[in-house]
Amino acid sequence: MISAARLRSGLSLLRPRDVAVRVDRCPFCGPTLFVRLRREAVGVRCARCAASAIHLVMGWALRDNVQDLADCDACELSARGPLADFLRRTAKSAALSEYFADAEPGAYRDGIRCEDAQRLSYADASFDLVTHTEVLEHVPDDARAFAELHRVLRPGGTMLFTVPLYGGYPTIERARLRNGDVEHMMEPAYHIDPLRGAGILAFRDYGLDIVERLRAAGFAEASVVTSQRRIPWLGAFPVVLSKKAAEDRA
Ligand SMILES: [Zn+2]
Known part of the structure; x- marks a missing residue:
């Protein structure tokens, strides 16, 4: 069943001359x-x-890298879709949760839990799997967010996520927070937020050193992986895979 919101968002994307259909597996x-x-x-x-x-x-x-999903307590930094x-x-x-700038982590808004990746309200070692898509480039302090995401994972747990990766080296910091104000080091870049329909600021363009950032935050393993499965018309996209050490060394 396609909701009215999905139908509207689909129609807004439509370019009649580009339309094509293909049978494949989802x-x-x-x-x-x-x-x-x-x-x-x-x-x-x-x-x-x-x-x-x-x-x-x-x-x-997920299908390639998480074999026991039915046994996993999962945490995803979105609540819809x-x-x-x-x-x-x-x-x-x-x-499942969403970020609201004016909400306390752990509070609920319209039935949706509010969480900020930089200060999660979940207890230590709560999850076997953490996922997020196109979130971390919008987080001002990503080192803190990675440390928080590591904290809420159980020993041996997996984090799988996407960010726009530009494939170069190192990460380009576009903006930062200084005393609560955004300071731009480059021309501001905004990505569309599907939940709110507005552009949100990208604080950085991640390079391949993202794996070093994850190791610095405590992850035992971090790599950029690409599935054999191709997305129709588009091909392959990289995903970042990281793991917490099986035995917590803390
Ligand atoms: Zn599908």
Whole structure:
């Protein structure tokens, strides 16, 4: 069932001359039709579950890298959409949340838990799996966020996520917070927030040193991985895979 909001968002992407349809497999809902509404990554969707290219990449990465999802207590830094829905019905449990600038971590707004990756309200070692998509580039202090995400993982736990990776080296810091104010080091870049429909500031463009940032935050393993599964019309996208040491050395 396609909701009115999804239909509206689909129609806003539509470029009639770019439209194409292909039969393929979706990691969330199986054999399906994919539709291309326009010739950009944002224009490709699963016709059944509305998964976007980023969701599909995460779906294949979960299937490749997390064999025991039904036994996992999962934490995902979004509360809506195909990835959140998939975790809700497939994982042992799924702690889903959204970021609201004016809400305290752990509070609820319209039934949705509010969390800030820099100061999560979850207890230490709560989860076997942590996921997030296109979030960390918008977090002012990502070192703190990575340390928090490591804290809430159990020993041996996995974090799987996407950020826009530009493939170079090192990460380019575009902006930072100084005494609560945003200081721009470069021309501001805004990414579309699907929940709010507004642009949100990217604090950085991640390079391949993201794996060093993860190790500095305590992760025992960190790598950039690419699934064998191709996204229709778009090909492969990288995902960042990191693991907490099996025995907590703290
Ligand atoms: Zn699907």
